[in-house]
Amino acid sequence: MQFIDKCIIDLQAGNGGDGIVAWRREAHYPEGGPWGGDGGRGGDIFVYADHNENSLFKLRYSKKIKSNNGENGQSKLCHGANGKGITINLPLGSVIKDAITNEVIFDCINPGEIFRICKGGNGGHGNAFFKSSRNKAPKLFERGDKGENRKVLIELKYIADVGLLGLPNAGKSTFVKNISSAQPKTAPYKFTTLVPVLGTSYINEKTVVFADIPGLIENAAEGQGLGHEFLKHIERCKILIHLISLSSLDNELDDTDIIKSYETIRNEIKKYNEKLLDKKIFVVANKKDAEGAEENLLKLRNHLKNEKIFVISGLNKDFGDLLSEIEKEYENYKNRLDSTVEDKVKIIKEIKEEKDEIIFAKIDDCRWSISSKKINYWFDKIPQTTDENWIRLNQKIEINKIEKLLKDNGAKAGDIMVINDVEYVLD
Ligand SMILES: Nc1nc2c(ncn2[C@@H]2O[C@H](COP(=O)(O)OP(=O)(O)OP(=O)(O)O)[C@@H](O)[C@H]2O)c(=O)[nH]1
Ligand SMILES: [Mg+2]
Structure with missing residues (x-):
């Protein structure tokens, strides 16, 4: 139909806060154990199919919408505060597409539906989280996950009343x-x-x-x-x-x-x-x-x-x-909707997970580069600042499997594999 109103917006959900390493040190608890709290969750970004909106006018000058980051964890097991989420109210008839692939992400048809369009990052765990009977004083901690980012094209196709x-x-x-x-x-x-x-x-x-x-x-x-x-x-x-x-x-x-x-x-x-x-x-x-x-x-x-x-x-x-x-x-119709929309409000679907694969390439005679979404994720997540974090990182990225994969493809002992700028020597 005629009158298509459009805008492009960069949406950035909040990052999760980092977990920290801290220790309980009090006169009566000289060796009180790990006390570092987890980071808070980053705020999500939602879109809401709002029958009271009738144009994209309010979004005209919004180039970027960002929700708050979660706060870092603190000592004394304090959890960082969660970032505040943002809800964008859109008129019925708005279609949200990925601005790059043009894929339809969400169609605002049913009044009251809410869709989480960008998920805030989870907070990272502090060292208290990793305490176990085998490891009573872990120096393990994580960074918060990054919030999702997507550029969207919102088009309003007017629905006639x-x-x-x-x-x-x-x-x-x-x-x-x-x-x-x-x-x-x-x-x-x-x-x-x-x-x-x-x-x-x-x-x-x-x-x-x-x-x-x-x-x-x-x-x-x-x-x-x-x-x-x-x-x-x-x-x-x-x-x-x-x-x-x-x-x-x-x-x-x-x-x-x-x-x-x-x-x-x-x-x-x-x-x-x-x-x-x-x-x-x-x-x-x-x-x-x-x-x-x-x-x-x-x-x-x-x-x-x-x-x-x-x-x-x-x-x-x-x-x-x-x-x-x-x-x-x-007006009657709108009032009827106002009174029924409240209990219809629901999150209706999540964005599907993309599939991941390991990409490797031979850089020169004896050097290989490796990356995958999972590997990059864990490198961001686990700071490489303590030995224990290193061990955990290698477990998470399944370093043994990566080594085997390279050897199956022609790598030999002594070759170097480069993962996120870190060099590993193959046994
Ligand atoms: N006398 C009179 N003629 C009218 C009135 N309304 C429309 N017409 C005439 O009826 C004819 C058809 O009008 P349109 O508005 O084109 O009709 P429509 O229903 O849109 O027709 P389609 O597009 O073919 O479906 C035109 O010659 C109009 O001038 C009216 O109230 N009185
Ligand atoms: Mg006509």
Whole structure:
């Protein structure tokens, strides 16, 4: 649809705080053991599908959004404070894509859904964590994990609040043209509108978006005519208007009458998706100024005894109380959502883990370079400042397996393997 609003933002979740090495040293506990606390978690970044937002305007100047880092652990087993997370409220209809791969990460369709788009880093453990019966005074500690970083492209595809349904020539485009600044083409022949057009109208200072779609005809639900593929846009609208022409020109040609005109559209909606009939549908009789209008209105009223019929002339901008009633219904809808959204709030999915592999290359006659996400991760995580950390690091990166892999690929004893700028000599 038209009006695509876009922005690109760099999202950086907070890093986890570092764990520390500390010892309990008190008069009555001279050898009190490890006392270093863990680092706090970095803040996450969430996006929230918020039905009260209607544009990306607020994000216009945000180039980067960063949540807080976790604090480092402290002595006396004190855990570092967790970093505060950030929630970005986005209007329904926003699609978040990876700005580099263009892959869709999240679609804000259902109000109240929350998605964690960047995960804050876990805090590193302090030495108290590593205490065991075999190692009562560990000099082991970790750095916090890095927070996730991703550049995203957010696109807002406006979802219309009100969708217009009707036969060709019912006057849908004329209506949208006269209540908004949109300029859809109008003409006295069928299928003037070929693609949906959105028009934004300001009713009692509220913004309501209308969708004008191509006219529907009999068997539209099975694919006849143009309107079928656009019915799916209507599925997302909160309110529908069924527009019926009162003009005798539109009803008496082609062996039809106003009742048949009305029922054709009702049937098509039902065939396409019966649930659409659960939406609020305003029955609107248009062209009240045209010839034969009075007579046709009478017929329609007799047919729809219990239904409120709004009578308008889109051409003459004579809308009666239709627009204010639409605005009321729209507010009701929002209030209903406000009261139900709270318990719907949920984190809906996590970003999938990427797979990892060891990459190795022969640099010269006797030197090999090795890296993988896992190896890089553990090199960042475990500071190479104590012997015990070294031993743990070698276990975590499975140094024996790396050695075997190189030997299987032609390395010999005495060769040097370089991992993260550290040189190991092969046995
Ligand atoms: N007399 C009268 N004519 C109208 C009114 N509204 C629309 N028309 C005329 O009806 C014809 C069709 O109007 P459109 O707005 O193009 O109808 P549409 O429903 O968008 O038609 P499609 O795009 O073909 O589905 C045009 O000639 C309009 O000027 C009205 O209130 N009164
Ligand atoms: Mg049209």
